[in-house]
Amino acid sequence: MYKLKRFFITRNALNRQKYISAVIKEVEDRIKPWRKIPGPLSLPIIGQLLHFLPGGWLYKRTIELQELLYKSYGPIVRLDGNLGFPPITFIFDPEAAIKLFRKEDPLPVRPGFDCLVYYRKHFYNKHEDDPNGVILDHGETWKKLRSLMNPAMLRTKAIKPFASVLAEVADDMVDRLRSKRNKQNMIEDNLFTELNLWALESVGAVTLGDRLNCLDPNLPDDSPAKKLIDALHESLRILDKLDFQPSLWKYITTPSYKKGMEIFNVLLRVNKFFIERSIQNLKSKEETNDENKWIIEKILELDRNVAVTLANDLFLAGVDTSAGTALAILYLLAANPDKQNKLREEVMSKHTRTYLKACIKEALRLYPIVGGNFRKTTKEHDVLGYRIPKNMIVIIGNQYLCSVEDQFPQPTQFLPERWIVERNDPLYYGNAHPFAYAPFRFGVRSCVGRRIAELEIEILISKIVENFKLDWIGPPPKRTRRSTINYILEPYNFVFNDI
Numbered sequence: 001m002y003k004l005k006r007f008f009i010t011r012n013a014l015n016r017q018k019y020i021s022a023v024i025k026e027v028e029d030r031i032k033p034w035r036k037i038p039g040p041l042s043l044p045i046i047g048q049l050l051h052f053l054p055g056g057w058l059y060k061r062t063i064e065l066q067e068l069l070y071k072s073y074g075p076i077v078r079l080d081g082n083l084g085f086p087p088i089t090f091i092f093d094p095e096a097a098i099k100l101f102r103k104e105d106p107l108p109v110r111p112g113f114d115c116l117v118y119y120r121k122h123f124y125n126k127h128e129d130d131p132n133g134v135i136l137d138h139g140e141t142w143k144k145l146r147s148l149m150n151p152a153m154l155r156t157k158a159i160k161p162f163a164s165v166l167a168e169v170a171d172d173m174v175d176r177l178r179s180k181r182n183k184q185n186m187i188e189d190n191l192f193t194e195l196n197l198w199a200l201e202s203v204g205a206v207t208l209g210d211r212l213n214c215l216d217p218n219l220p221d222d223s224p225a226k227k228l229i230d231a232l233h234e235s236l237r238i239l240d241k242l243d244f245q246p247s248l249w250k251y252i253t254t255p256s257y258k259k260g261m262e263i264f265n266v267l268l269r270v271n272k273f274f275i276e277r278s279i280q281n282l283k284s285k286e287e288t289n290d291e292n293k294w295i296i297e298k299i300l301e302l303d304r305n306v307a308v309t310l311a312n313d314l315f316l317a318g319v320d321t322s323a324g325t326a327l328a329i330l331y332l333l334a335a336n337p338d339k340q341n342k343l344r345e346e347v348m349s350k351h352t353r354t355y356l357k358a359c360i361k362e363a364l365r366l367y368p369i370v371g372g373n374f375r376k377t378t379k380e381h382d383v384l385g386y387r388i389p390k391n392m393i394v395i396i397g398n399q400y401l402c403s404v405e406d407q408f409p410q411p412t413q414f415l416p417e418r419w420i421v422e423r424n425d426p427l428y429y430g431n432a433h434p435f436a437y438a439p440f441r442f443g444v445r446s447c448v449g450r451r452i453a454e455l456e457i458e459i460l461i462s463k464i465v466e467n468f469k470l471d472w473i474g475p476p477p478k479r480t481r482r483s484t485i486n487y488i489l490e491p492y493n494f495v496f497n498d499i
Contacts, residue, residue, distance in 0.1 A: 037386050039078035047080040062481035066400035076384045083246035088393045094433035097396040109138045109376040115242040119264040133313040152298045159451045165205045166456045170463040172215045173198040191492040195323035202456040203318045207295045208278040231267040240483040271312045318449050321369045328367035332414045334472035347462045358416035364439040371399040401436040471495040
């Protein structure tokens, strides 16, 4: 009897296993290959390139790209890649996206900037295993660099000492803006360039513990600070041309490739100048405890070459992004005087920064500086009925997700209140999927400079609204995207009236 019972139990277990296997196979059979993912029409040889050429429906529509793809093809879209540009999968379903990210390797791969990696490997690094930088590296090399930088840049206690020097920079920026106005109280020079000077001065002061003097009204064109500004902008321009537009540099030596290697060399050479100057200044200072050390002091404890590379990364990633975010906030405040007045009241009270923080969050939702989260898959994933292969670039369309009604009610309106209202308010930001809004990216590869960027922007915006009443003349500004960064285009029709 016992053997008979055991037989039936075993047979039932085998049947269950067969049933489960059959169900799994049926599910897997329903999974479609990557090539079946919807996407723009692809032709032999040129693939989907025709859509991005003059006359194509996606030509120069970088800002609207995500919306156009979603509305045309749905929550998952395939771009085939061509002329050195890799295939890409866009995902516009936040739940599917976050599941994919969480299933990825604990040390995920964030793609991009291949030409800069190539330069550092072949023209800068002394040894094959030297790090390429916290933006460019992956795996254990990246983990080591990031572990070094996290305590210096992401802990609130470590960031607080920087507030006083950032306030000095912001005061100098206010004085500079006041001096740049014409009779109509509009800024004579390019405002974005001016904000670049502020951002570079802020990053330099915090990173190197030294003022670069970018805001000096008599800054000569041949000064190291001016050379650094020019090299940063030229680097971003060439990065866009080599890695974010169709290019053959990986196969042949193109003129743009030669230009890129030259400008990356200039950028690192100027960085070395400021690192060496910082080292000399630090030698003359008294010994300080670890909490009060500047970032460069902590990085130099590792290696001087690594310090140059990491300083270069902080400049490259932290100047245009902070300047662009500040410009967006200023525009939204100028275009919404009631919100500007509310913020000014808070700033004048000196008691809290609640509404200020909400204004920054709302500006990052409406005018995100980066279009989405990027990954290069380390394994296969089944997403929304399709199999995404290993080594596929995946972009999460956060820019579009931030602009839809089912995530953020009244999505086109500048409503900082959504970030501070009660949970039972329909406007409450927490009703959106937590992965719809991710301006500083996600997980372990989130922006290492986030805390510093937030602090420097908070201080600048508070100083500006304390000193000026902002107005905007004419229609909203237009935008474009270069090297994954969104830019607000000229003209900048601000009026800076004294309070």
